[in-house]
Amino acid sequence: MQVIFESRQPWLEQLRGFAMRRVRQATRPLGWLAPRARVRVSHVQGANNGIDKRCEVELTAEGAGTVVVASITRDWGSALQSALSRAVRALLRKLQPARTRHPAIAHQR
Secondary structure, X not given: OEEEXXXXXXXXXXXXXXXXXXXXXXXXXXXXXXXXXXXXXXXXXXXXXXOOEEEEEEEEEOOOEEEEEEEEEOOHHHHHHHHHXXXXXXXXXXXXXXXXXXXXXXXXX
């Protein structure tokens, strides 16, 4: 899997290794289905009560398109984990075939 890490603030580059490991762990079951992931981190200025770490995860899958999920929390680990887990779940939903609804069967007494 190709993992792309982006940050506008140079001091956030220290998160690159952590983010790459976490993305590869979380997407291991999707490896061949989702060949590319992009992680964008940024520090949001003026946020409330220290909730200022933003992480955006973009997963691209063949046949399902792209899923983009962002999370803003108090720390980098939580921001990454939240965005990553939600993105994986959203991509899995897109990859599942549409479920057909079966009419309810009336029960006789």
